[in-house]
Amino acid sequence: MSTVLDILGTAMMTAGTGFLLMAAFAFWRLPDLLSRLHALTKADTAGVALIVCGAACMTSGIAAVLSLVLCGVLVALSGATTGHLIAQASLEDEERA
């Protein structure tokens, strides 16, 4: 059972790291703010969520799993909110200009 969980956890964490790397790559290569935000908000949240799920598979105890889930929820929430705020601020700047 534990080996199955280990394999599952490692696979999910690897996939999550891939998502984060893609986010970093997108941030580096994409041309403007909105397309960067578009890539970052999604890939970041997915990557962190996958890493959280993977780490949860490999830990024991409800307390550790709960704090991992808390991290994932906070990252998802703040990523979405700040993405929206940054996009809104840039639109307002454009309107003013």
Place this chain on the structure above:
Amino acid sequence: MTQLFDALLAVGIVGVAVAALFANDRFAAVGAFMVMGFLVALSWVRLGAPDVALAEAAIGAGLTGALLLRSARRLRVEPKMCQSRWSVAASGLISIGFAGLLYAAITSVPTVPAYPPLVAERLGESGVSNPVTAVLLNFRAWDTLLEIAVLFVALVLVIVVPVSRVRPAPLGEMVVPFAKVVVPLSVLISGHLLWQGADAPGGAFQAGAVLAGGGLALVLAGAMRLKKPLQGGILRATALSGLAVFGAAAVATAALTGHLLGYPDGQAKIWILGIEAVLTLAIAATLVLLFHGSVRRVPK
């Protein structure tokens, strides 16, 4: 594998520091500084000092970053980023020299410091089982009292000097649902850090910084209006109560046991928890007020 991680971390810290120093735009520089704070926090974890890591992440990176971003917004004029090469070279040389002196000082200490065994020996008397809290709130509580006095002085300066306020209006409706989730969580995590400080990494400073994060979310969502005399007054009274209560506790212990901040036998934990609970609220209120700025009118 961990050595590779440590090496990457060290290179990353220096790299982000360079990025912060040479960024062309002020917001990018502050962003790089905040990333550096989080990497430094990670390195404190690797060095086995989770208490320092928590404080660095919450105060050093998070709240200092918020204060810097706020100030960067206020200073409209971009600074002259290209200083003369001589001043850059001179400050670089001074920094390298200082780092060398520090290295020489650290390596010239002949024996291991005497404090850890002393603390370990007397930990039972302190009332708590986390050695960091034992030092901060019992063995060297006097130092912590003075640290709170420093925060007090900073806050008094901010209250006395009327700087312009934060205006949260343009943030829009997305912040309110965000605050609805983050504020209760910050209260919960802050209470957890405060309580666990007795036997695990945590304590008043970390708990206060987390609570202040929730407070900033309230201010930015427009829910906490410090311009209103009641709300502003409560927050200021809470902020200033930290030093008052800590000082009163010092006087009370002096009257009870004859030693300043020498707690009565067997009651140390109650005293420590009481002081830390007040300090948590006071530190949180102080940090929110430092961010918000003075609530007095700017004279025209």
